[in-house]
Amino acid sequence: MTTTGEDHAPARGGPWWWDRRRGAVLDVSLGAVSALECAAEGVPFARDAGVPLAVGVVFGLLAGSVLVVRRKWPIAVVLVTIAVTPAEMGVLMGVVGLYTLAASELPRRIIGSLAGMSLLGNLVVTFVRLGQDSTQKALQFGDWLLPFASVTMSLGATAPPLLLGLYVGQRRRLMESLRERADSLERELQLLAERAEERAEWARSEERTRIAREMHDVVAHRVSLMVVHAAALQAVARKDPEKAVRNAALVGDMGRQALTELREMLGVLRSGGEGARAERVAVPLAAVGVAAAAAASRAVEDGEASSEGPSLSELDELVGQSAAAGMVVDLSVEGEERPYAAEVESTAFRVVQEALTNVHKHAAGAKTYVRLAHRVSEIAMQVENEPPPEVSAESSARLPSGGNGLVGMKERVSALGGVFVSGPTDAGGFRVSAVIPAS
Numbered sequence: 001m002t003t004t005g006e007d008h009a010p011a012r013g014g015p016w017w018w019d020r021r022r023g024a025v026l027d028v029s030l031g032a033v034s035a036l037e038c039a040a041e042g043v044p045f046a047r048d049a050g051v052p053l054a055v056g057v058v059f060g061l062l063a064g065s066v067l068v069v070r071r072k073w074p075i076a077v078v079l080v081t082i083a084v085t086p087a088e089m090g091v092l093m094g095v096v097g098l099y100t101l102a103a104s105e106l107p108r109r110i111i112g113s114l115a116g117m118s119l120l121g122n123l124v125v126t127f128v129r130l131g132q133d134s135t136q137k138a139l140q141f142g143d144w145l146l147p148f149a150s151v152t153m154s155l156g157a158t159a160p161p162l163l164l165g166l167y168v169g170q171r172r173r174l175m176e177s178l179r180e181r182a183d184s185l186e187r188e189l190q191l192l193a194e195r196a197e198e199r200a201e202w203a204r205s206e207e208r209t210r211i212a213r214e215m216h217d218v219v220a221h222r223v224s225l226m227v228v229h230a231a232a233l234q235a236v237a238r239k240d241p242e243k244a245v246r247n248a249a250l251v252g253d254m255g256r257q258a259l260t261e262l263r264e265m266l267g268v269l270r271s272g273g274e275g276a277r278a279e280r281v282a283v284p285l286a287a288v289g290v291a292a293a294a295a296a297s298r299a300v301e302d303g304e305a306s307s308e309g310p311s312l313s314e315l316d317e318l319v320g321q322s323a324a325a326g327m328v329v330d331l332s333v334e335g336e337e338r339p340y341a342a343e344v345e346s347t348a349f350r351v352v353q354e355a356l357t358n359v360h361k362h363a364a365g366a367k368t369y370v371r372l373a374h375r376v377s378e379i380a381m382q383v384e385n386e387p388p389p390e391v392s393a394e395s396s397a398r399l400p401s402g403g404n405g406l407v408g409m410k411e412r413v414s415a416l417g418g419v420f421v422s423g424p425t426d427a428g429g430f431r432v433s434a435v436i437p438a439s
Contacts, residue, residue: 016072017071017072018071023071027067027068027069027070027071028068030067030068030070030092030096031064031065031066031067031068032065033092034064034065034066034067034090034092034093034096035060035061035062035063035064035065035067036064037060037064037089037090037091037092037093038059038060038061038063038064038084038089038090038093039057039058039060039061039064040060041060041087041088041089041090042056042057042058042059042060042061042087042089043056043057044088045059045060045087045088045089049087059087060089063080063083063084063089063090063093064089064090064092064093066080066093067092067093067096067097070096070097070100071100074097074100074101074104074106075101075106075110075114077093077096077097077100077101078094078097078098078101078114078117078118079114080093080097081093081094081097081098081118082114082117082118082121085118085121085122085125086121086125088125088129091157094118094122094157094161095157095160095161096161098115098118098158098161098162098165099161099162099164099165099168100165101114101115101165102115102161102162102163102164102165102166102168102169103165103166103168103169103172104165104169105169111162111166115158115162118158119154119155119158122153122154122157122158123150123151123154126149126150126153126154127146127147127150130146130149130150131146209411212408213408213411213412215262219258219262223258224357224360224361225250225254225321225322225325225360226251226254226255226258228325228326228360228364230247230251233247233248233251250321250324250325254321310345310346310349310350310353311342311345311346311349312337312340312345312348312349312372314349315331315349315352315370315372316331318349318352318353318356319331319356319370322356322359322360322368325360326364326365327356327359327360327364327365327366327368328366328367328368329356329367329368329369329370330367330368330369330370331370331371331372332369332370332371332372333371333372333373333374334371334372334373334374335373335374335375336374337374338374340379340438341439343416344379344416344436344437344438347412347413347415347416347418347436348372348379348381348434348436350408350409350412351381351383351409351412351413351420351432351434352370352372352381352383354405354406354408354409355370355383355409355432356368356370356383357405358405358406358430358432359383359385359430362388362430363385363386363387363388363429363430364388365388365389366385366386366387366388366389366429367385367386368383368384368385368386369382369383369384369385370382370383371383371384375438376438377437377438377439378418378435378436378437378438379435379436379438380433380434380435380436381433381434382431382432382433382434383431383432384425384429384430384431384432385429385430385431386427386428386429387427387428387429406422406432409422409432409434410422413434413435413436416436416437417436417437418434418435418436418437419434419435420433420434421433421434
């Protein structure tokens with residue numbers, strides 16, 4: 001795994017303009033060698049120019065030492081090299097200066113202009129010097145040999161360092177570009193991992209909410225009916241033993257149904273938990289996208305698998321259980337019955353179930369109307385109860401309320417794009433209404 005771009009930035013551990021101490025040592029060494037070379041070449045220059053020998057040596061030392069600033073001012077180094085070319089000094093300075101210039105970040109037009117000036121200077125000086133040598137030594141060259149030799153020697157002194165510098169500079173820029181891309185990719189992967197973690201946390205929260213809602217729907221209704229039947233059983237145990245036996249049987253049946261539903265739900269949770277633990281394996285950061293896609297597909301499959309639940313065909317049995325608990329329930333169905341998606345039927349069933357449970361809790365003995373309407377593109381349901389009668393012995397069971405029933409119903413309906421409304425009626429009762437899209 002790569003590091004961040006800030007870590008790639010070179011640490012400025014060298015003096016002045018050098019990024020590293022090693023670079024400073026290299027440039028000072030090259031400057032010293034170039035100064036000694038130019039000082040040595042300044043001796044014949046002083047003789048040919050007719051100036052004191054010390055002047056030629058000092059001039060060579062000063063000119064050659066300019067190579068020390070090659071990283072800071074490469075243009076100045078090349079200009080000094082061109083200036084001392086007629087004096088036939090600064091070979092090392094010219095080669096290193098051209099290499100540094102070509103490898104720098106300067107515009108190509110500046111590099112090309114200075115390289116052309118250096119080539120032209122070397123060409124003129126070489127041509128003049130070869131002509132002087134041929135005259136002094138009485139050598140006879142053809143008309144083509146002197147220009148050919150001048151061009152060849154000039155190109156040999158200029159082209160190799162220029163091309164090498166261009167190659168090194170391009171390679172350096174390529175490596176920096178690849179490093180920046182790697183850093184950008186790592187940042188994107190880290191961001192993707194953070195988003196995947198956020199989505200996973202959101203999914204876990206949604207799953208916890210869904211589980212709590214299912215547990216509430218499964219337990220609250222069954223246990224509420226069991227408590228109502230138990231209260232009725234307590235009231236009629238001595239007066240009507242046969243009715244007490246029937247109520248006791250109903251309590252047992254409801255308890256068994258509640259346990260069966262709880263076992264099924266816990267079995268799903270247990271199998272899902274084991275699968276989740278088995279898949280908690282560390283993966284490379286580069287595989288986050290694939291893992292996220294796989295997790296999303298598994299979530300869809302799990303959602304489809306877990307969407308199976310109660311259906312509207314069980315609505316008669318649900319109303320019958322409430323009627324058996326002493327509630328007067330009137331069920332009416334409008335429209336042509338047809339199958340719906342599993343989550344639509346389950347949600348519609350749960351809304352009616354929870355509404356009836358609330359009637360048992362808060363309006364025991366009140367007459368209740370359950371209306372179900374099959375429409376063209378939606379299904380509507382309404383559960384409305386009248387004001388509760390006076391508290392009797394059979395309805396004296398006090399059922400606790402967690403305040404989550406209406407919230408759970410609204411969440412279920414809203415998740416399917418439906419509308420949920422609940423509130424008291426003008427007559428003193430309570431009404432729960434929901435409309436769910438059919439598709």
